[in-house]
Amino acid sequence: MSAFGAMGDGAGTTGTSTGLAKVVTLPRGRRGAELIMLAFAIGVVLFAYASVGLGLNGHVPTGLATYGVLFALLMLAAHLAIRRLAPWADPLLLPLAALLNGLGLVMIYRLQEAGRNGNPGNPISTMSASTTTFQLMWSTIGVIAFVAVLVVVREPRLLQRYTYTLGVIGLVLLALPALLPSSISEVPGTGAKIQVSLGGFSIQPEEFAKIALAVFFAGYLVAKRDVLSLAGRHVLGIALPRARDMGPVLIAWAASLLVLIFESDIGTSALFFGMFLIMLYVATQRTSWLLIGTSLFLGGAFLASQLVSHVGLRFSIWLHPFTYANVFCGAASVHVPCVPSYQLAQGMYGLGFGGILGTGLGHGQPYLTPLVQSDFIITAFGEELGLTGLMALLLIYGLIVQRGLRAAVAVRDPFAKLLAAGLSFVIALQVFVIVGGVTQLIPLTGITTPFLSQGGSSLVASWMVIAVLMRISDTARRPAPQPIQDEGMTQVVRAI
């Protein structure tokens, strides 16, 4: 067994065992593989971009050269930064993120063009003619943030030092929209207070709070996990924690309920609490924490659905999206309770319309779904790329989560392990909540689709998450420092 056994695939090393070999084969970072896959991802994105233009008006988009080259350069820059800053990082994460980011840009361009410049469809009033340019700008900021994280965080352990600082920052970011007046923090028409909007420029602080709190949870749990894993009473064969250790989970639960009530945002609330629970479970290996946490959350959510009308509506919409009053809300009589499931119903129609193979990019009518460019972007993909495209996207997300969890398994440092697990799981949960929501699997809650949705905060935060995961995988796969060698030595024999 090699000393690098824990590093996972592709990082193994072999030393020459015979003769006077002067070359020691170093463990491979697989940056070449990353570059090839990145080129493939860029190719897919450019092809999709051209396909949108051909589907809409029969012409290759005029911006193909400029936008295409910009996007390719951006991703190459990220690749070069990795070569320098995290040469041992997982080679799959960057191509996957680039592919998602690129496809998101393509779909946003497609939606922006609907009804504009003589293309079929109605223009989407919530998008301007420069939305794609803005999104590309945000992608640039995202990649800069990605590189910045790699530059600043040279070791995952560095973050551990700022556990409580980041915890405070995370909580402030999370609470900020609730404390600000509705005019600044409410997303128009949804009732959810989740953003900070100033002068037409809006940021969703929760996206960044997610990362800060993940670091805080990891640091806190690493410190306290021994205490938290102490068993208390046994009930039905399950070892319950001691009552005095219930504090942290109750605080997290209360915080998530406050988010739910004051920001009317069940999605974010579920995301944070879910992330905390999973990290608590990984840290303590106690199933009882999961059970306690889940029942606390479900109970709280049920209570909130009774108390907060916004949350109660979501359930009603989920159960009966296609009733006449719901679909034709405006036309319904005032005596009929009118539930605005128009958006969900339109998204479902879009998915149904796309069928197995989809209409092809530019051939569908995704613009009929309100706000399709943000929460419902996955239905636009489902409509135009069909079930096939939707499943491909889900598999890309699945691979990102899998690579993240793999880094968590491989890394030795418990803090990094917890952080990678929390961030990977939160990506999975976020995809599950939003994709499950728009496909009527679970009640719909408005959260962004990582990398795809229009909007800067989510995109930048997603790139930062990828950066942290790559930093952790870089640490996990980095070979142990080579012993200083004398000139005369010809060979390093590693312990077997």
Added chain:
Amino acid sequence: MNHALRRVSLACLAMFLLLLVNANYVQGFEAGKLADDPGNGRTFAQQYQYQRGSIITADNQPIAQSKHVSGVYSFQRNYPGGATYAPVTGYDTPYSKTGIEQAEDKLLAGTDPRLTVRNLIDLVTGKPRKGATVQLTINSAAQKAAYQALKATGKPGGAVAIDPSTGAILALASYPSFNPNKLATLNGKALNKADKKYLNSPQQPLLNRAINETFPPGSTFKIVTSSAAFSGGKYTPDSRYYAPTNLKLPNTTNQLINYDHTPCNDGTNPTGTGKVPLIYAFTVSCNTVFGGLGMKLGGSALRHQAHAFGMNQELRIPLKVSVSRYPPVSDPALTAYSAIGQYNDTVTPLQEAMFSAAIANRGTLMRPYLVQKVIAPNLTPLVTTEPTELSHTASPAVAGQVGRMMAGVVAQPYGTAHSMVANLGGITVAGKTGTAQNGANNIGLDDAVFTGFAPVANPRIAVGVVVKGGGLGADASAPVAAAIIKAYINYLNSSAKR
């Protein structure tokens, strides 16, 4: 911690599996259901992405076609015939359809199951989907003549022409009509404006008077009364029947009178106390004779005969036709009124044409139909209508007797429709006029009714015309019938020469 991590991985795997399974369910299994949901605007807009089939006349004139346009919708529906053909084609708006556009929608749209295999082949070969062409039985010459003649009267009315030997509808016109092009617009504002204008117009231009408005048949109903009388075997056209100037009715002070209170006098009955032959009474349209004859035959015999002519029955051509009614009647006085097409008798112009068509076709009434055939986009015929019998109205002998009387109405100098001979250019016509009182206490203007067929010896066309408030049938409706007959017979002659 790796043990817990593996479980977390499994949980993530489960979440993604759930999403995948659900996506497969929604897009694979529910797709059809979602597409058919009434709220789904995508399917609705989709219909304008394909070329809808054309509607053409029997003589291959396009009267509804889809033309390629640029914009949101790829195709724009266009009606070259405009108001003339509107009662037949109907309209195709983004929100509703009428007429053939509605009745044959699935074939025109190309979504009919009979087109599925062809659509699949087109999908594979990369050809765009296209709707089937619907060829009607309508003859453009007869249709144009019908609409122009109705329009010339300036009064609301309907006219229908049928090929008596097949039941094929040659013309189906209504006035006032509407311009379907105004409703086929894909401009929402213009559509709303046109829709409002037509809906609120007191002239009811959207009403298809040829098949969806009923009028009292008046004296044209004497065709039914005569058929019932001759079928009983006791009477022939030459039978003499009691012909008073005023017919006293039982259990009422009302008396049945002839038009203008004149006696029914063929030269033998100057005082209105004797009898006249039925053929004479038919030719000059004596109410008292047929009122009396009707009372003698009884309401149920008349009702039976009316049913044989297609009254009191649902009919689709495939447009839905309003039912022409001869309600049950037992009171003798009311029976007398009903025998001359008053009381509660109501007919559509199509029913008027069916009276004559049955007589012209030796008593056999063919089922009226509008669609001759449906032609798939690759020009193979998909559906071809075979003529079928609707009912036996009378024996060939009885039909011959009634036909002889109808011929007299036009040919005899004293016949009520003799004036139309001048407009016929030598074509012989058999017919019957009707001048129907209507409105409460008969204060409305009389409706002018005419039914007939031509040529007498070898009938090729049967027509029914009603002009609301037109006055005498001979004045307002007979000229419309003459115009249709002349246009169609001339068309037949010229196409035979070719």
